[in-house]
Amino acid sequence: MTPVPVLLFASYADAFGTRTLPVPIAAPCSVADLVDAMRPLAGGDRLPATPLVAVNHAYAAPSHMVMPGDEVALIPPVAGG
Amino acid sequence: MTPVPVLLFASYADAFGTRTLPVPIAAPCSVADLVDAMRPLAGGDRLPATPLVAVNHAYAAPSHMVMPGDEVALIPPVAGG
Amino acid sequence: MAIVHEPIDLLALVARVQDAGVGAISTFVGTVREHNDGRAVSGIDYEAYEPMATRELERVVAEAQAQWPSVRCAVVHRVGTLTVGEASVAIACADARRAPSMDAMRFVIETLKVRVPIWKREHYVDGTREWVDPTRAATAAVSS
Amino acid sequence: MAIVHEPIDLLALVARVQDAGVGAISTFVGTVREHNDGRAVSGIDYEAYEPMATRELERVVAEAQAQWPSVRCAVVHRVGTLTVGEASVAIACADARRAPSMDAMRFVIETLKVRVPIWKREHYVDGTREWVDPTRAATAAVSS
Numbered sequence: 001m002t003p004v005p006v007l008l009f010a011s012y013a014d015a016f017g018t019r020t021l022p023v024p025i026a027a028p029c030s031v032a033d034l035v036d037a038m039r040p041l042a043g044g045d046r047l048p049a050t051p052l053v054a055v056n057h058a059y060a061a062p063s064h065m066v067m068p069g070d071e072v073a074l075i076p077p078v079a080g081g
Numbered sequence: 082m083t084p085v086p087v088l089l090f091a092s093y094a095d096a097f098g099t100r101t102l103p104v105p106i107a108a109p110c111s112v113a114d115l116v117d118a119m120r121p122l123a124g125g126d127r128l129p130a131t132p133l134v135a136v137n138h139a140y141a142a143p144s145h146m147v148m149p150g151d152e153v154a155l156i157p158p159v160a161g162g
Numbered sequence: 163m164a165i166v167h168e169p170i171d172l173l174a175l176v177a178r179v180q181d182a183g184v185g186a187i188s189t190f191v192g193t194v195r196e197h198n199d200g201r202a203v204s205g206i207d208y209e210a211y212e213p214m215a216t217r218e219l220e221r222v223v224a225e226a227q228a229q230w231p232s233v234r235c236a237v238v239h240r241v242g243t244l245t246v247g248e249a250s251v252a253i254a255c256a257d258a259r260r261a262p263s264m265d266a267m268r269f270v271i272e273t274l275k276v277r278v279p280i281w282k283r284e285h286y287v288d289g290t291r292e293w294v295d296p297t298r299a300a301t302a303a304v305s306s
Numbered sequence: 307m308a309i310v311h312e313p314i315d316l317l318a319l320v321a322r323v324q325d326a327g328v329g330a331i332s333t334f335v336g337t338v339r340e341h342n343d344g345r346a347v348s349g350i351d352y353e354a355y356e357p358m359a360t361r362e363l364e365r366v367v368a369e370a371q372a373q374w375p376s377v378r379c380a381v382v383h384r385v386g387t388l389t390v391g392e393a394s395v396a397i398a399c400a401d402a403r404r405a406p407s408m409d410a411m412r413f414v415i416e417t418l419k420v421r422v423p424i425w426k427r428e429h430y431v432d433g434t435r436e437w438v439d440p441t442r443a444a445t446a447a448v449s450s
Contacts, residue, residue: 010425080424161280
């Protein structure tokens with residue numbers, strides 16, 4: 001199984017101690033399954049109930065399917081401006 | 082009788098052909114009486130029914146009394162910005 | 163709050179309202195555009211009753227600050243002959259929060275337009291000139 | 307629509323939306339202020355998921371232009387470490403008329419704040435730092 005690399009930013013990067021986390025799950029998988037696979041990892045307890053996820057630079061619903069090669073990122077609560 | 086000098090701007094200055102019009106009326110007089118004294122003068126037919134008047138740099142009601150030495154101006158419809 | 167005869171310096175206006183407590187600055191700039199009511203415009207003469215215009219601008223800003231007490235406002239209106247693209251008016255409103263800065267900015271431009279004794283005469287590409295009267299649907303053309 | 311690492315040039319942004327048909331330019335500038343929620347702030351780190359932030363900014367502007375088709379918009383957001391008084395974001399919206407320019411400007415800043423993947427970590431004068439989370443009343447302090 002090739003882990004899915006997940007990009008992390010800001011407080012999530014601090015929580016997991018990295019900016020790219022290899023998540024042990026096989027793609028294709030749903031966004032919801034991917035997030036669930038992150039929870040047992042060190043720092044996963046600091047994720048909210050339904051963190052925002054972006055796939056290929058667009059927000060993706062929990063049911064969205066992540067395909068091999070997709071760019072996946074976890075989006076902490078935004079605070080731009 | 083010392084005429085009351087009335088400052089004119091923009092379309093009113095064009096209408097009366099001057100930027101300071103000596104109006105033949107004695108102060109004290111009301112703003113309404115001052116405007117009425119302007120109507121028979123050349124260009125006075127181009128005044129609207131109730132032109133805006135400023136006395137000492139503030140808008141004045143028709144009943145406002147103009148005193149000798151006051152700075153009086155007729156204010157055409159404004160179009161700043 | 164001033165009537166000026168020179169080009170408007172937007173950054174200088176922003177600097178006047180800037181402060182360490184400011185988190186939001188909203189500005190408005192009015193510019194001369196090449197068309198108005200379907201006519202091709204080549205420039206605009208702006209005329210002001212300067213001492214009263216200055217006092218009215220101060221009153222408008224005072225009213226904005228009465229409604230939004232923490233907002234810092236600066237306004238400048240240019241007079242003289244302006245060409246297409248030049249700025250005739252600029253407003254800067256700063257506050258800790260964005261909503262008051264935007265609300266105050268809008269109040270200042272809307273109120274300025276109905277109260278401050280400033281007039282404009284458009285120059286049209288066909289050679290005519292006309293004082294703009296927002297209270298009338300059409301204004302009488304005056305040959306240039 | 308860009309994420310930049312250098313100080314923001316407001317006049318360059320205004321120039322990008324300026325046009326002979328433009329009569330009104332509304333701008334918004336967000337700046338770092340010295341206090342937030344009662345704490346003394348010395349600076350802010352802004353971080354962005356750059357490729358997505360750029361695309362979200364483009365989408366926000368496209369939505370503004372769908373609502374106000376004649377409005378010309380430009381947006382720039384800075385990332386990196388900013389000190390008090392520096393601009394983090396600037397928006398310029400230009401139109402023939404002032405109402406669409408102001409409405410579009412407000413839409414862009416409000417929408418940007420809820421959607422564009424940018425984060426800020428405040429540096430406090432007491433030496434602590436904290437990621438700002440607008441969805442929570444209080445955020446966990448992280449020692450610097």
